[in-house]
Amino acid sequence: MSTHDAIVIGGGLVGGAIAYGLARRGLSVALLDEGDSAFRAARGNFGLVWVQSKGAGMPQYQRWSRLSSELWGNFAAALKEATGVDPAHERKGGVNILLSETEFENRRQLMERIHLEQGETGFEYEMLDRAELKRRIPAVGPEAVGASYTRYDGAANPLFLLRGLHAGLLKHGGTYAPGSRVTAVFARPNDFRVEAGGRTFSAPKLVLAAGLGNKELAPLVGLDAPVRPVRGHIVVTERVAPVIPLTQNFRQMPEGGLLLGDSQEEAGYDDVVAPRPLRDITSRAVRAFPFLRDVNVVRTWAALRVMSPDGFPIYDQSREFPGAFVASCHSGVTLAAAHGERYAQHVMDGALPAELAPFTGARFAAARAA
Ligand SMILES: Cc1cc2nc3c(=O)[nH]c(=O)nc-3n(C[C@H](O)[C@H](O)[C@H](O)COP(=O)(O)OP(=O)(O)OC[C@H]3O[C@@H](n4cnc5c(N)ncnc54)[C@H](O)[C@@H]3O)c2cc1C
DSSP: OEEOSEEEEOOSHHHHHHHHHHHHTTOOEEEEOOOTTSOOGGGSOOOEEOOTTOOTTOHHHHHHHHHHHHHHHHHHHHHHHHHSOOOOOBOSOEEEEEOSHHHHHHHHHHHHHHHHHHGGGOOOOEEEEHHHHHHHOTTOOTTOOEEEEETTOEEOOHHHHHHHHHHHHHHTTOEEESSOOEEEEEEETTEEEEEETTEEEEESEEEEOOGGGHHHHGGGGTOOOOOEEEEEEEEEEEEOOSOOOOBSSEEEOTTSEEEEEOOOBOOTTOOSOOHHHHHHHHHHHHHHOGGGGGSOEEEEEEEEEEEOTTSSOEEEEOSSSTTEEEEEOSOTTTTHHHIIIIIHHHHHHTOOOGGGGGGOTHHHHHHHHO
């Protein structure tokens, strides 16, 4: 039996950040991960640390995302110092380019709604008209009517982030167990035994951060995480000279290649690349930036987001089995700093604060009963 202070199930960005945060605080942590046969959103994402457009209808989510973006700088610096792995975080603000007057007006309404819901916590945004957008990004084409902008948005390199989180865990004395699909969980209050990869792990704290796997695991400890897959595609182009500052759908990497993406498709557990979303992504990219017509695509992939029924994260502690926590979200890069710096601390303290209460998985049972 391998005995620890905490077991974290799921070695993606959510589990990695929480496990690293717990280990950094001195806990002995075992991070269990199923491995390559699992769906792994952490290895297929766009890498934005994105705040604008988050949390309409759930102001706590906007604040949590903004908090994470504020924590990210120090979080990245500490990770780099501990491990030598630089997650390449930047926070220079970001724009969302809008290609029709209807898109512009819908976006303006969304941003204004978030601004009003945030009240005195102060969510500030700008709507850029075409002239201002063209001034900031000369490469935009004639169809771009404007954009939304906030200073909170940024980006990171998600694979370096993942590698850094795992390295940070090990550096702080944690155990990483790949190839360890959890096959059984035995729960008592503050006392958990987990079977995975032919070994047994025990700890008084358990965190479920298994992405889509949380759906099956949560009921084993009296929690509810009815997440579903939402597929997204990403298109990578050959390298071009620097032309695009950070935008939500078109991201230029430091080496010059562009990531194009942000599609959302209900395709069940099918993560195979499909032609239709690729066409939609590339045609929108060419409308925004006509020079892309002559730029080659070098790579494409599809991956599955971890989506809750209302799109907001799930954070909860089991009432039946205190010590068991769940964390699910579809923005694990954005929220990595909040997970590592705050959620880990709450797990360590043994209680989630009032500001995370709206994220309880119990909201879905209430919605089902209504
Ligand atoms: C196309 C796309 C673009 C995205 N872009 C962004 C972006 O720009 N910014 C952003 O913030 N987020 C983005 N995301 C989301 C981000 O990738 C995820 O939120 C992030 O990966 C967090 O995922 P996770 O750790 O919850 O799940 P995963 O990364 O899927 O990790 C879950 C892990 O749990 C393990 N597991 C599952 N079941 C078990 C089990 N029974 N036992 C043991 N281990 C198990 C799996 O092996 C897996 O490694 C994007 C996602 C996609 C698909």
